[in-house]
Amino acid sequence: xxAITKDMFHQFLRTAYPGGAGHPRALGFEFVSMDDNNxxxxxxxxxxxxxxxxxxxxxxxxVTALLDHTAGLAVLAGMASPGFTATxxxxxxxxxxxxxxxxxxxxxxxxxxxxTIAFVRAAAFHDDPGHPVxxxxxxxxxxxxxxxxx
Numbered sequence: 001x002x003a004i005t006k007d008m009f010h011q012f013l014r015t016a017y018p019g020g021a022g023h024p025r026a027l028g029f030e031f032v033s034m035d036d037n038n039x040x041x042x043x044x045x046x047x048x049x050x051x052x053x054x055x056x057x058x059x060x061x062x063v064t065a066l067l068d069h070t071a072g073l074a075v076l077a078g079m080a081s082p083g084f085t086a087t088x089x090x091x092x093x094x095x096x097x098x099x100x101x102x103x104x105x106x107x108x109x110x111x112x113x114x115x116t117i118a119f120v121r122a123a124a125f126h127d128d129p130g131h132p133v134x135x136x137x138x139x140x141x142x143x144x145x146x147x148x149x150x
Contacts, residue, residue: 004145009082010034013073024069027062037110039073041066043124044103056100063104063124064092067136070106071120075140078110078118085118085140094134102126104133118142 014031016024024041027049032040043049043058043066051059068090075085098104107129108122118140123132 004082006079006081010077013076023065027065029066029069032105034073034077037074037078038108039070039077040105040107041070041073042103042105045101050100055097058098058100058104060092060094063094063098063134064090066104066106067092067108067122067124067134068138070124071108071110071122071136071138072140074108074110074120074122075118075142078113079142081144083142083144085142088117088139088141090136090138092134092136095132098124098133099126108136113142116142 013034028044028046030042030044032042034040043062047056049058049062050056068087072085072087076083104124104126106122106124108120110118110120112119120138120140122136122138123129124134125132
């Protein structure tokens, strides 16, 4: 059996969102970028994701999912070897409505790790990271592919 290298794992992560299955694919997430401890995903605008048909503003759940997945990507990107994450805690501060018709970009940074826990900050915005739609603070548990502590 071939060992999965960090480079192989990163290549998988780069392709998992546009070609994957489940929640990210259903919402239409697109991979933007990734490096150690950082990740970025895009949520193209879709009227199907609007929380209010009259205004076209994206539903808060779509923004939450984008921030959660982007934060998880930042954790995975910085792991010493391939593994899994699970969200332990996610706090989101909505600062303004998402603008109808505009894609959202999320950027996340994993700023601290213990042996098994990762701490992340993230923001979702349209064009200007300094003018976010929402920000997030999250913690994740990390495990190796075999289920042991990361």
